[in-house]
Amino acid sequence: MKKLIAAAGFIIVLVTCASAQSSIPDDETAIRKTALDYIEGWYEGDAARMESALHPELAKRMILTDPKTGHSQFNHMGAMTLVQRTREGIGKKIPQDRQSKEVTILDRYNNAAVVKIVASDWIDYLEVAKFNGDWKIINVLWELKPKPESSAPTALPQK
Helix, strand or coil: CHHHHHHHHHHHHHHHHHHHHHHHHHHHHHHHHHHHHHHHHHHHCCHHHHHHHEEEEEEEEEEEECCCCCCEEEEEEEHHHHHHHHHCCHHHHCCHHHCCEEEEEEEEECCEEEEEEEECCEEEEEEEEEECCEEEEEEEEEEECCCCCCCCCCCCCCC
16 A cells, blocks of 8 residues: 555656646747747837737836946836837838847746847847746846948058
8 A cells, every 4th residue: 555655646746747847848938939029029010919028017228328428327118118119110110131039048947037139239138927827028128239330341542
């Protein structure tokens, strides 16, 4: 009888572990979908898609530093402002061939994850959390990419 109880207990542990392991790929797929809803929603001007990716208390922030003065400025945007700007179609102005949307899950632990998106002119670091069963973006810290140097040819010295 003791062997039967021990075997049943062992089977329950195995099934529980297998179930937990199988949810990891599902969660990673859901995290990636949330990130793509965010960036593709921006590019498409799809406010509903953007809103579906965001927690209502989202904080999107960046620090801009003036290269001439070294003075930094803190910029903050909430979820509804981001949804409204998406609705205005600002992201649709970026040509499709420049609409980069490289998504990398940097880390994940239980119900929290950090995701990097390399977009056309900026990089976003998303803090994502499982909220009422859905992965939502809670915070975004972003940084503009440096503008490319002018690639105009320079005149060669005349001989």
